Amino acid sequence: MDSVTLHREQDKDADKQAKPGRLVDQVLVELQTDIIRGELAPGSKINEQDIAQRFGISRGPAREALQALERQRLVVRAPHIGARVAHLTIEELNELYQLRSVLEAMACELAAKNITPEQLAKLKSLIKTQQAALASDDPYFQQQGDVDFHYQIIQASGNRHLQETLVGGLYHLLRMYRFQTSNRNRPVEAIAEHKAIVEAIAGGDGELAALLMRRHIERGRISTENKLKAMQQAEGLSSLNQ
Amino acid sequence: MDSVTLHREQDKDADKQAKPGRLVDQVLVELQTDIIRGELAPGSKINEQDIAQRFGISRGPAREALQALERQRLVVRAPHIGARVAHLTIEELNELYQLRSVLEAMACELAAKNITPEQLAKLKSLIKTQQAALASDDPYFQQQGDVDFHYQIIQASGNRHLQETLVGGLYHLLRMYRFQTSNRNRPVEAIAEHKAIVEAIAGGDGELAALLMRRHIERGRISTENKLKAMQQAEGLSSLNQ
Protein backbone atom coordinates (compact mmCIF):
# COMPACT_ATOMS: atom_id res chain seq x y z
CA MET A 1 0.00 0.00 0.00
CA ASP A 2 2.78 2.41 0.93
CA SER A 3 4.61 1.58 -2.25
CA VAL A 4 1.61 2.59 -4.31
CA THR A 5 1.31 5.94 -2.65
CA LEU A 6 5.01 6.48 -2.94
CA HIS A 7 4.99 5.52 -6.59
CA ARG A 8 2.22 7.96 -7.36
CA GLU A 9 3.99 10.76 -5.56
CA GLN A 10 7.08 10.06 -7.61
CA ASP A 11 5.02 10.16 -10.77
CA LYS A 12 3.76 13.61 -10.01
CA ASP A 13 7.22 14.96 -9.61
CA ALA A 14 9.39 13.65 -12.37
CA ASP A 15 9.36 10.04 -13.41
CA LYS A 16 6.25 10.09 -15.50
CA GLN A 17 3.64 12.72 -15.96
CA ALA A 18 0.93 12.88 -13.39
CA LYS A 19 -1.67 10.46 -14.68
CA PRO A 20 -5.09 10.81 -13.16
CA GLY A 21 -6.43 7.86 -15.12
CA ARG A 22 -6.61 4.19 -14.29
CA LEU A 23 -3.58 2.10 -13.48
CA VAL A 24 -4.37 -0.31 -16.28
CA ASP A 25 -3.96 2.46 -18.84
CA GLN A 26 -0.60 3.48 -17.50
CA VAL A 27 0.69 -0.08 -17.36
CA LEU A 28 -0.71 -1.01 -20.75
CA VAL A 29 1.35 1.38 -22.85
CA GLU A 30 4.58 0.32 -21.19
CA LEU A 31 3.85 -3.36 -21.66
CA GLN A 32 2.87 -2.70 -25.26
CA THR A 33 6.18 -1.01 -25.92
CA ASP A 34 8.14 -3.75 -24.19
CA ILE A 35 6.43 -6.47 -26.20
CA ILE A 36 6.62 -4.64 -29.52
CA ARG A 37 10.32 -3.96 -29.02
CA GLY A 38 11.00 -7.52 -27.94
CA GLU A 39 12.18 -6.59 -24.46
CA LEU A 40 9.58 -9.11 -23.45
CA ALA A 41 10.61 -11.91 -25.77
CA PRO A 42 8.07 -13.66 -28.01
CA GLY A 43 6.80 -16.80 -26.35
CA SER A 44 7.99 -15.79 -22.91
CA LYS A 45 5.62 -16.15 -19.98
CA ILE A 46 4.15 -13.05 -18.37
CA ASN A 47 3.39 -13.42 -14.70
CA GLU A 48 0.60 -11.34 -13.19
CA GLN A 49 2.41 -11.02 -9.90
CA ASP A 50 5.63 -9.94 -11.61
CA ILE A 51 3.81 -7.23 -13.54
CA ALA A 52 2.15 -6.05 -10.36
CA GLN A 53 5.47 -5.85 -8.48
CA ARG A 54 7.27 -4.17 -11.35
CA PHE A 55 4.77 -1.33 -11.41
CA GLY A 56 4.11 -1.26 -7.71
CA ILE A 57 0.44 -2.10 -8.10
CA SER A 58 -1.78 -5.03 -7.20
CA ARG A 59 -2.65 -7.97 -9.39
CA GLY A 60 -6.05 -6.56 -10.35
CA PRO A 61 -4.96 -3.86 -12.79
CA ALA A 62 -2.04 -6.03 -13.93
CA ARG A 63 -4.46 -8.77 -14.87
CA GLU A 64 -6.67 -6.31 -16.73
CA ALA A 65 -3.67 -5.08 -18.68
CA LEU A 66 -2.93 -8.63 -19.79
CA GLN A 67 -6.53 -9.04 -20.89
CA ALA A 68 -6.22 -5.87 -22.94
CA LEU A 69 -3.01 -7.15 -24.48
CA GLU A 70 -4.81 -10.34 -25.39
CA ARG A 71 -7.40 -8.28 -27.22
CA GLN A 72 -4.60 -6.62 -29.16
CA ARG A 73 -3.16 -10.02 -30.09
CA LEU A 74 0.10 -9.21 -28.34
CA VAL A 75 -0.28 -11.99 -25.78
CA VAL A 76 -2.02 -15.34 -25.74
CA ARG A 77 -3.83 -16.35 -22.58
CA ALA A 78 -5.11 -19.73 -21.44
CA PRO A 79 -7.25 -20.48 -18.37
CA HIS A 80 -5.27 -21.41 -15.26
CA ILE A 81 -2.08 -21.31 -17.30
CA GLY A 82 -1.45 -17.67 -17.91
CA ALA A 83 -0.22 -15.29 -20.58
CA ARG A 84 2.61 -15.61 -23.06
CA VAL A 85 3.95 -13.06 -25.49
CA ALA A 86 2.75 -13.79 -29.02
CA HIS A 87 5.00 -15.78 -31.30
CA LEU A 88 6.06 -14.33 -34.63
CA THR A 89 5.59 -16.86 -37.40
CA ILE A 90 5.65 -16.51 -41.15
CA GLU A 91 2.22 -18.09 -41.45
CA GLU A 92 0.68 -15.58 -39.08
CA LEU A 93 2.51 -12.71 -40.73
CA ASN A 94 0.91 -13.65 -44.02
CA GLU A 95 -2.55 -14.04 -42.52
CA LEU A 96 -2.18 -10.74 -40.72
CA TYR A 97 -1.07 -8.85 -43.81
CA GLN A 98 -3.73 -10.51 -45.92
CA LEU A 99 -6.37 -9.14 -43.59
CA ARG A 100 -4.64 -5.82 -43.20
CA SER A 101 -4.45 -5.37 -46.96
CA VAL A 102 -8.19 -5.84 -47.36
CA LEU A 103 -9.00 -3.51 -44.48
CA GLU A 104 -6.66 -0.71 -45.43
CA ALA A 105 -7.78 -0.89 -49.05
CA MET A 106 -11.29 -0.41 -47.71
CA ALA A 107 -10.03 2.49 -45.63
CA CYS A 108 -8.61 4.11 -48.76
CA GLU A 109 -11.85 3.83 -50.66
CA LEU A 110 -13.77 5.36 -47.80
CA ALA A 111 -11.15 8.04 -47.17
CA ALA A 112 -11.36 9.16 -50.78
CA LYS A 113 -15.04 9.87 -50.17
CA ASN A 114 -15.06 11.06 -46.60
CA ILE A 115 -11.77 12.75 -45.82
CA THR A 116 -12.01 16.28 -44.41
CA PRO A 117 -9.77 19.12 -45.55
CA GLU A 118 -8.06 19.12 -42.15
CA GLN A 119 -7.31 15.41 -42.36
CA LEU A 120 -5.99 15.78 -45.88
CA ALA A 121 -3.73 18.64 -44.81
CA LYS A 122 -2.45 16.51 -41.95
CA LEU A 123 -1.67 13.65 -44.33
CA LYS A 124 0.24 15.94 -46.65
CA SER A 125 2.25 17.49 -43.85
CA LEU A 126 2.99 13.98 -42.60
CA ILE A 127 4.57 13.14 -45.93
CA LYS A 128 6.73 16.23 -45.72
CA THR A 129 7.79 15.28 -42.21
CA GLN A 130 8.68 11.80 -43.36
CA GLN A 131 10.76 13.14 -46.23
CA ALA A 132 12.65 15.31 -43.81
CA ALA A 133 13.03 12.42 -41.37
CA LEU A 134 14.70 10.32 -44.03
CA ALA A 135 17.92 12.14 -43.22
CA SER A 136 17.71 11.18 -39.56
CA ASP A 137 18.32 7.52 -40.42
CA ASP A 138 16.56 6.45 -37.23
CA PRO A 139 14.55 3.33 -38.08
CA TYR A 140 12.19 3.67 -35.16
CA PHE A 141 11.44 7.28 -36.00
CA GLN A 142 10.85 6.34 -39.60
CA GLN A 143 8.57 3.50 -38.64
CA GLN A 144 6.61 5.81 -36.41
CA GLY A 145 6.01 8.06 -39.40
CA ASP A 146 4.79 5.13 -41.44
CA VAL A 147 2.47 4.00 -38.68
CA ASP A 148 1.11 7.51 -38.43
CA PHE A 149 0.49 7.62 -42.16
CA HIS A 150 -1.60 4.48 -42.14
CA TYR A 151 -3.29 5.56 -38.94
CA GLN A 152 -4.40 8.84 -40.46
CA ILE A 153 -5.95 7.13 -43.46
CA ILE A 154 -7.79 4.74 -41.21
CA GLN A 155 -9.14 7.68 -39.24
CA ALA A 156 -10.14 9.45 -42.44
CA SER A 157 -12.26 6.46 -43.47
CA GLY A 158 -14.90 7.51 -40.99
CA ASN A 159 -15.96 3.92 -40.29
CA ARG A 160 -15.65 3.43 -36.57
CA HIS A 161 -15.80 -0.35 -36.68
CA LEU A 162 -13.02 -0.39 -39.23
CA GLN A 163 -10.99 1.94 -37.05
CA GLU A 164 -11.50 -0.13 -33.95
CA THR A 165 -10.70 -3.38 -35.77
CA LEU A 166 -7.47 -2.08 -37.24
CA VAL A 167 -6.16 0.20 -34.51
CA GLY A 168 -7.53 -1.65 -31.53
CA GLY A 169 -7.06 -5.17 -32.81
CA LEU A 170 -4.36 -5.54 -35.42
CA TYR A 171 -2.07 -2.57 -35.40
CA HIS A 172 -0.03 -3.32 -32.32
CA LEU A 173 0.82 -6.78 -33.56
CA LEU A 174 1.73 -5.28 -36.89
CA ARG A 175 4.10 -2.87 -35.21
CA MET A 176 5.63 -5.82 -33.34
CA TYR A 177 6.42 -7.65 -36.56
CA ARG A 178 7.86 -4.60 -38.19
CA PHE A 179 9.96 -3.52 -35.24
CA GLN A 180 11.38 -6.93 -34.46
CA THR A 181 12.30 -7.61 -38.05
CA SER A 182 14.16 -4.29 -37.90
CA ASN A 183 12.23 -3.48 -41.00
CA ARG A 184 13.28 -0.16 -42.43
CA ASN A 185 10.38 -0.66 -44.81
CA ARG A 186 12.25 0.62 -47.87
CA PRO A 187 12.04 4.21 -46.69
CA VAL A 188 12.60 6.00 -49.96
CA GLU A 189 10.20 3.90 -52.01
CA ALA A 190 7.66 3.77 -49.21
CA ILE A 191 7.39 7.53 -49.00
CA ALA A 192 6.92 7.79 -52.73
CA GLU A 193 4.11 5.25 -52.46
CA HIS A 194 2.58 7.16 -49.59
CA LYS A 195 2.61 10.28 -51.69
CA ALA A 196 0.85 8.56 -54.57
CA ILE A 197 -1.81 7.18 -52.24
CA VAL A 198 -2.49 10.60 -50.75
CA GLU A 199 -2.78 12.11 -54.19
CA ALA A 200 -5.32 9.50 -55.20
CA ILE A 201 -7.31 10.15 -52.05
CA ALA A 202 -7.09 13.90 -52.59
CA GLY A 203 -8.38 13.38 -56.13
CA GLY A 204 -11.31 11.35 -54.87
CA ASP A 205 -10.14 8.23 -56.69
CA GLY A 206 -10.74 5.61 -54.03
CA GLU A 207 -10.30 2.72 -56.41
CA LEU A 208 -6.80 3.84 -57.34
CA ALA A 209 -5.90 4.63 -53.75
CA ALA A 210 -7.01 1.16 -52.69
CA LEU A 211 -4.99 -0.45 -55.46
CA LEU A 212 -1.89 1.48 -54.53
CA MET A 213 -2.39 0.66 -50.87
CA ARG A 214 -2.69 -3.07 -51.60
CA ARG A 215 0.56 -2.97 -53.54
CA HIS A 216 2.24 -0.87 -50.89
CA ILE A 217 1.27 -3.31 -48.18
CA GLU A 218 2.24 -6.33 -50.25
CA ARG A 219 5.71 -4.90 -50.75
CA GLY A 220 6.00 -4.34 -47.04
CA ARG A 221 4.88 -7.89 -46.42
CA ILE A 222 7.53 -9.33 -48.71
CA SER A 223 10.18 -7.23 -47.08
CA THR A 224 9.11 -8.26 -43.61
CA GLU A 225 8.74 -11.90 -44.59
CA ASN A 226 12.29 -12.02 -45.90
CA LYS A 227 13.67 -10.47 -42.76
CA LEU A 228 11.70 -12.87 -40.61
CA LYS A 229 12.85 -15.86 -42.62
CA ALA A 230 16.46 -14.81 -42.22
CA MET A 231 15.98 -14.26 -38.50
CA GLN A 232 14.33 -17.60 -37.92
CA GLN A 233 17.01 -19.36 -39.97
CA ALA A 234 19.71 -17.72 -37.89
CA GLU A 235 17.81 -18.63 -34.75
CA GLY A 236 17.56 -22.25 -35.85
CA LEU A 237 21.27 -22.44 -36.59
CA SER A 238 22.31 -20.91 -33.31
CA SER A 239 20.09 -23.27 -31.38
CA LEU A 240 21.79 -26.19 -33.10
CA ASN A 241 25.09 -25.06 -31.68
CA GLN A 242 23.96 -25.24 -28.11
CA MET B 1 -14.36 -19.76 -30.31
CA ASP B 2 -16.40 -22.54 -31.86
CA SER B 3 -19.93 -22.79 -33.07
CA VAL B 4 -21.12 -24.31 -29.83
CA THR B 5 -20.19 -21.33 -27.72
CA LEU B 6 -21.47 -18.98 -30.37
CA HIS B 7 -25.06 -20.06 -30.03
CA ARG B 8 -25.29 -22.37 -27.09
CA GLU B 9 -28.67 -22.59 -25.44
CA GLN B 10 -28.39 -21.81 -21.79
CA ASP B 11 -29.78 -24.34 -19.36
CA LYS B 12 -32.05 -22.29 -17.21
CA ASP B 13 -31.93 -24.78 -14.35
CA ALA B 14 -28.16 -24.92 -14.05
CA ASP B 15 -27.69 -22.26 -11.43
CA LYS B 16 -26.19 -24.44 -8.75
CA GLN B 17 -25.14 -27.32 -10.97
CA ALA B 18 -21.72 -28.53 -12.03
CA LYS B 19 -19.63 -25.57 -13.09
CA PRO B 20 -16.67 -26.31 -15.26
CA GLY B 21 -14.12 -23.62 -15.92
CA ARG B 22 -14.05 -19.99 -14.99
CA LEU B 23 -17.00 -17.99 -13.78
CA VAL B 24 -16.49 -15.34 -16.42
CA ASP B 25 -17.14 -17.89 -19.17
CA GLN B 26 -20.37 -19.03 -17.60
CA VAL B 27 -21.62 -15.52 -17.05
CA LEU B 28 -20.55 -14.28 -20.44
CA VAL B 29 -22.80 -16.48 -22.56
CA GLU B 30 -25.85 -15.59 -20.51
CA LEU B 31 -25.17 -11.88 -20.71
CA GLN B 32 -24.52 -12.20 -24.43
CA THR B 33 -27.88 -13.84 -24.93
CA ASP B 34 -29.67 -11.28 -22.78
CA ILE B 35 -28.16 -8.38 -24.67
CA ILE B 36 -28.66 -9.88 -28.11
CA ARG B 37 -32.30 -10.63 -27.33
CA GLY B 38 -32.87 -7.21 -25.84
CA GLU B 39 -33.70 -8.46 -22.38
CA LEU B 40 -31.03 -6.03 -21.39
CA ALA B 41 -32.26 -3.01 -23.32
CA PRO B 42 -29.94 -1.06 -25.63
CA GLY B 43 -28.48 1.91 -23.82
CA SER B 44 -29.35 0.59 -20.37
CA LYS B 45 -26.72 0.72 -17.68
CA ILE B 46 -25.10 -2.50 -16.51
CA ASN B 47 -24.00 -2.44 -12.91
CA GLU B 48 -21.10 -4.64 -11.86
CA GLN B 49 -22.60 -5.28 -8.46
CA ASP B 50 -25.97 -6.20 -9.97
CA ILE B 51 -24.35 -8.72 -12.29
CA ALA B 52 -22.41 -10.18 -9.40
CA GLN B 53 -25.54 -10.55 -7.27
CA ARG B 54 -27.61 -11.97 -10.09
CA PHE B 55 -25.13 -14.79 -10.67
CA GLY B 56 -24.12 -15.19 -7.04
CA ILE B 57 -20.50 -14.31 -7.68
CA SER B 58 -18.20 -11.46 -6.73
CA ARG B 59 -17.51 -8.32 -8.71
CA GLY B 60 -14.23 -9.61 -10.12
CA PRO B 61 -15.55 -12.10 -12.67
CA ALA B 62 -18.56 -9.87 -13.33
CA ARG B 63 -16.23 -7.05 -14.25
CA GLU B 64 -14.21 -9.31 -16.52
CA ALA B 65 -17.38 -10.38 -18.29
CA LEU B 66 -18.20 -6.74 -18.99
CA GLN B 67 -14.73 -6.22 -20.39
CA ALA B 68 -15.24 -9.20 -22.68
CA LEU B 69 -18.59 -7.80 -23.78
CA GLU B 70 -16.87 -4.52 -24.57
CA ARG B 71 -14.47 -6.40 -26.82
CA GLN B 72 -17.47 -7.88 -28.61
CA ARG B 73 -18.97 -4.42 -29.07
CA LEU B 74 -22.06 -5.42 -27.11
CA VAL B 75 -21.40 -2.88 -24.35
CA VAL B 76 -19.66 0.46 -24.17
CA ARG B 77 -17.56 1.17 -21.13
CA ALA B 78 -16.13 4.42 -19.81
CA PRO B 79 -13.72 4.92 -16.90
CA HIS B 80 -15.42 5.60 -13.56
CA ILE B 81 -18.76 5.67 -15.30
CA GLY B 82 -19.47 2.07 -16.16
CA ALA B 83 -20.95 -0.07 -18.89
CA ARG B 84 -24.02 0.46 -21.05
CA VAL B 85 -25.59 -1.88 -23.57
CA ALA B 86 -24.72 -0.80 -27.10
CA HIS B 87 -27.17 1.40 -28.94
CA LEU B 88 -28.57 0.27 -32.25
CA THR B 89 -28.36 3.08 -34.78
CA ILE B 90 -28.76 3.13 -38.51
CA GLU B 91 -25.37 4.75 -38.96
CA GLU B 92 -23.63 2.02 -37.03
CA LEU B 93 -25.63 -0.66 -38.78
CA ASN B 94 -24.33 0.61 -42.08
CA GLU B 95 -20.75 0.86 -40.88
CA LEU B 96 -20.96 -2.61 -39.41
CA TYR B 97 -22.38 -4.17 -42.57
CA GLN B 98 -19.91 -2.27 -44.72
CA LEU B 99 -17.06 -3.87 -42.81
CA ARG B 100 -18.76 -7.23 -42.63
CA SER B 101 -19.30 -7.27 -46.36
CA VAL B 102 -15.62 -6.75 -47.07
CA LEU B 103 -14.55 -9.36 -44.54
CA GLU B 104 -17.00 -12.06 -45.58
CA ALA B 105 -16.21 -11.48 -49.23
CA MET B 106 -12.59 -12.07 -48.29
CA ALA B 107 -13.66 -15.20 -46.43
CA CYS B 108 -15.38 -16.46 -49.57
CA GLU B 109 -12.33 -15.96 -51.74
CA LEU B 110 -10.17 -17.79 -49.24
CA ALA B 111 -12.72 -20.53 -48.66
CA ALA B 112 -12.86 -21.25 -52.38
CA LYS B 113 -9.15 -22.01 -52.19
CA ASN B 114 -8.79 -23.58 -48.79
CA ILE B 115 -12.02 -25.36 -47.91
CA THR B 116 -11.67 -29.01 -46.91
CA PRO B 117 -14.02 -31.74 -48.15
CA GLU B 118 -15.40 -32.11 -44.64
CA GLN B 119 -16.13 -28.40 -44.36
CA LEU B 120 -17.79 -28.40 -47.75
CA ALA B 121 -19.94 -31.36 -46.81
CA LYS B 122 -20.95 -29.58 -43.63
CA LEU B 123 -21.93 -26.48 -45.59
CA LYS B 124 -24.07 -28.52 -47.97
CA SER B 125 -25.80 -30.37 -45.17
CA LEU B 126 -26.43 -27.02 -43.49
CA ILE B 127 -28.30 -25.84 -46.55
CA LYS B 128 -30.46 -28.94 -46.50
CA THR B 129 -31.18 -28.39 -42.82
CA GLN B 130 -32.16 -24.81 -43.49
CA GLN B 131 -34.48 -25.83 -46.29
CA ALA B 132 -36.15 -28.27 -43.97
CA ALA B 133 -36.31 -25.68 -41.21
CA LEU B 134 -38.21 -23.31 -43.45
CA ALA B 135 -41.34 -25.20 -42.55
CA SER B 136 -40.80 -24.63 -38.85
CA ASP B 137 -41.46 -20.92 -39.23
CA ASP B 138 -39.40 -20.19 -36.12
CA PRO B 139 -37.48 -16.98 -36.79
CA TYR B 140 -34.85 -17.62 -34.13
CA PHE B 141 -34.19 -21.11 -35.41
CA GLN B 142 -33.94 -19.78 -38.95
CA GLN B 143 -31.54 -17.06 -37.89
CA GLN B 144 -29.36 -19.62 -36.16
CA GLY B 145 -29.09 -21.49 -39.43
CA ASP B 146 -28.04 -18.35 -41.21
CA VAL B 147 -25.48 -17.52 -38.55
CA ASP B 148 -24.09 -21.02 -38.81
CA PHE B 149 -23.84 -20.72 -42.57
CA HIS B 150 -21.76 -17.60 -42.40
CA TYR B 151 -19.78 -19.01 -39.52
CA GLN B 152 -18.81 -22.10 -41.48
CA ILE B 153 -17.55 -20.06 -44.41
CA ILE B 154 -15.48 -17.92 -42.08
CA GLN B 155 -13.97 -21.05 -40.59
CA ALA B 156 -13.29 -22.45 -44.05
CA SER B 157 -11.27 -19.36 -44.94
CA GLY B 158 -8.42 -20.66 -42.82
CA ASN B 159 -7.28 -17.15 -41.82
CA ARG B 160 -7.24 -17.07 -38.05
CA HIS B 161 -7.08 -13.29 -37.77
CA LEU B 162 -10.08 -13.00 -40.03
CA GLN B 163 -11.91 -15.56 -37.95
CA GLU B 164 -11.11 -13.82 -34.70
CA THR B 165 -12.04 -10.41 -36.08
CA LEU B 166 -15.41 -11.56 -37.36
CA VAL B 167 -16.47 -14.12 -34.79
CA GLY B 168 -14.81 -12.60 -31.76
CA GLY B 169 -15.36 -8.96 -32.61
CA LEU B 170 -18.30 -8.33 -34.90
CA TYR B 171 -20.59 -11.29 -34.97
CA HIS B 172 -22.34 -10.88 -31.66
CA LEU B 173 -23.28 -7.31 -32.45
CA LEU B 174 -24.52 -8.47 -35.83
CA ARG B 175 -26.73 -11.06 -34.17
CA MET B 176 -28.04 -8.32 -31.89
CA TYR B 177 -29.14 -6.17 -34.81
CA ARG B 178 -30.74 -9.07 -36.60
CA PHE B 179 -32.53 -10.45 -33.59
CA GLN B 180 -33.87 -7.15 -32.32
CA THR B 181 -35.14 -6.11 -35.71
CA SER B 182 -36.99 -9.45 -35.73
CA ASN B 183 -35.39 -9.91 -39.10
CA ARG B 184 -36.63 -13.03 -40.80
CA ASN B 185 -33.94 -12.25 -43.35
CA ARG B 186 -36.06 -13.21 -46.35
CA PRO B 187 -35.77 -16.93 -45.60
CA VAL B 188 -36.64 -18.33 -48.99
CA GLU B 189 -34.42 -16.02 -50.99
CA ALA B 190 -31.63 -16.17 -48.45
CA ILE B 191 -31.37 -19.94 -48.67
CA ALA B 192 -31.24 -19.78 -52.45
CA GLU B 193 -28.42 -17.27 -52.16
CA HIS B 194 -26.62 -19.46 -49.67
CA LYS B 195 -26.85 -22.34 -52.10
CA ALA B 196 -25.37 -20.30 -54.93
CA ILE B 197 -22.49 -19.18 -52.71
CA VAL B 198 -21.70 -22.73 -51.67
CA GLU B 199 -21.75 -23.86 -55.27
CA ALA B 200 -19.31 -21.14 -56.23
CA ILE B 201 -17.01 -22.11 -53.38
CA ALA B 202 -17.30 -25.78 -54.30
CA GLY B 203 -16.36 -24.90 -57.86
CA GLY B 204 -13.31 -22.99 -56.65
CA ASP B 205 -14.65 -19.70 -58.01
CA GLY B 206 -13.76 -17.38 -55.16
CA GLU B 207 -14.43 -14.24 -57.16
CA LEU B 208 -18.00 -15.28 -57.87
CA ALA B 209 -18.56 -16.46 -54.31
CA ALA B 210 -17.34 -13.12 -53.00
CA LEU B 211 -19.61 -11.23 -55.38
CA LEU B 212 -22.62 -13.29 -54.36
CA MET B 213 -21.76 -12.84 -50.71
CA ARG B 214 -21.52 -9.06 -51.03
CA ARG B 215 -24.94 -8.96 -52.67
CA HIS B 216 -26.38 -11.36 -50.11
CA ILE B 217 -25.14 -9.21 -47.26
CA GLU B 218 -26.29 -6.00 -48.90
CA ARG B 219 -29.81 -7.40 -49.22
CA GLY B 220 -29.72 -8.35 -45.58
CA ARG B 221 -28.53 -4.87 -44.69
CA ILE B 222 -31.39 -3.22 -46.55
CA SER B 223 -33.90 -5.50 -44.91
CA THR B 224 -32.48 -4.84 -41.46
CA GLU B 225 -32.20 -1.12 -42.09
CA ASN B 226 -35.85 -0.88 -43.03
CA LYS B 227 -36.93 -2.75 -39.96
CA LEU B 228 -34.75 -0.58 -37.77
CA LYS B 229 -36.09 2.61 -39.31
CA ALA B 230 -39.64 1.50 -38.66
CA MET B 231 -38.77 0.56 -35.09
CA GLN B 232 -37.07 3.84 -34.34
CA GLN B 233 -39.92 5.79 -35.87
CA ALA B 234 -42.40 3.92 -33.72
CA GLU B 235 -40.18 4.49 -30.71
CA GLY B 236 -40.00 8.20 -31.43
CA LEU B 237 -43.78 8.47 -31.71
CA SER B 238 -44.43 6.57 -28.51
CA SER B 239 -41.95 8.70 -26.60
CA LEU B 240 -43.84 11.80 -27.73
CA ASN B 241 -46.89 10.48 -25.99
CA GLN B 242 -45.27 10.25 -22.60
Next chain:
DNA sequence: CCCACCAATATTGTCAACAATAAAAATCCA
Protein backbone atom coordinates in the same frame (compact mmCIF):
# COMPACT_ATOMS: atom_id res chain seq x y z
C1' DC C 1 -37.33 30.28 -11.58
C1' DC C 2 -32.73 29.09 -12.57
C1' DC C 3 -28.01 28.51 -11.96
C1' DA C 4 -23.91 27.56 -9.23
C1' DC C 5 -22.16 25.29 -5.46
C1' DC C 6 -21.89 21.83 -1.85
C1' DA C 7 -23.21 17.43 0.68
C1' DA C 8 -24.78 12.72 0.33
C1' DT C 9 -24.99 8.64 -2.27
C1' DA C 10 -23.86 5.18 -5.58
C1' DT C 11 -20.53 3.05 -8.53
C1' DT C 12 -16.13 2.03 -10.26
C1' DG C 13 -11.09 1.32 -9.21
C1' DT C 14 -7.78 -0.92 -6.31
C1' DC C 15 -5.99 -3.87 -2.92
C1' DA C 16 -4.62 -7.96 -0.07
C1' DA C 17 -5.96 -12.51 1.32
C1' DC C 18 -7.83 -17.02 0.26
C1' DA C 19 -9.16 -21.01 -2.91
C1' DA C 20 -8.54 -23.84 -6.97
C1' DT C 21 -5.77 -25.44 -10.43
C1' DA C 22 -1.61 -26.54 -13.06
C1' DA C 23 3.34 -27.10 -13.11
C1' DA C 24 7.41 -28.88 -10.78
C1' DA C 25 9.72 -31.76 -7.52
C1' DA C 26 10.14 -35.66 -4.83
C1' DT C 27 9.04 -40.37 -3.89
C1' DC C 28 8.07 -45.04 -4.73
C1' DC C 29 7.99 -49.30 -7.10
C1' DA C 30 9.14 -52.42 -10.71
Next chain:
DNA sequence: TGGATTTTTATTGTTGACAATATTGGTGGG
Protein backbone atom coordinates in the same frame (compact mmCIF):
# COMPACT_ATOMS: atom_id res chain seq x y z
C1' DT D 1 17.35 -46.84 -14.00
C1' DG D 2 12.90 -45.40 -15.60
C1' DG D 3 8.33 -44.49 -15.29
C1' DA D 4 4.28 -43.60 -12.66
C1' DT D 5 2.42 -41.50 -8.53
C1' DT D 6 2.24 -38.42 -4.81
C1' DT D 7 3.68 -34.18 -2.67
C1' DT D 8 5.02 -29.67 -2.99
C1' DT D 9 5.20 -25.30 -5.01
C1' DA D 10 3.88 -21.60 -8.02
C1' DT D 11 0.31 -19.24 -10.49
C1' DT D 12 -4.23 -18.14 -11.67
C1' DG D 13 -9.15 -17.56 -10.11
C1' DT D 14 -12.11 -15.52 -6.72
C1' DT D 15 -13.58 -12.86 -2.88
C1' DG D 16 -14.77 -8.97 0.31
C1' DA D 17 -13.17 -4.63 1.97
C1' DC D 18 -11.42 -0.05 1.18
C1' DA D 19 -10.35 4.19 -1.76
C1' DA D 20 -11.30 7.33 -5.48
C1' DT D 21 -14.50 9.21 -8.53
C1' DA D 22 -18.90 10.38 -10.68
C1' DT D 23 -23.74 11.10 -10.06
C1' DT D 24 -27.60 12.69 -7.51
C1' DG D 25 -30.03 15.60 -4.54
C1' DG D 26 -30.30 19.59 -1.84
C1' DT D 27 -29.33 24.50 -0.61
C1' DG D 28 -28.63 29.25 -1.22
C1' DG D 29 -28.15 33.41 -3.87
C1' DG D 30 -29.34 36.06 -7.91
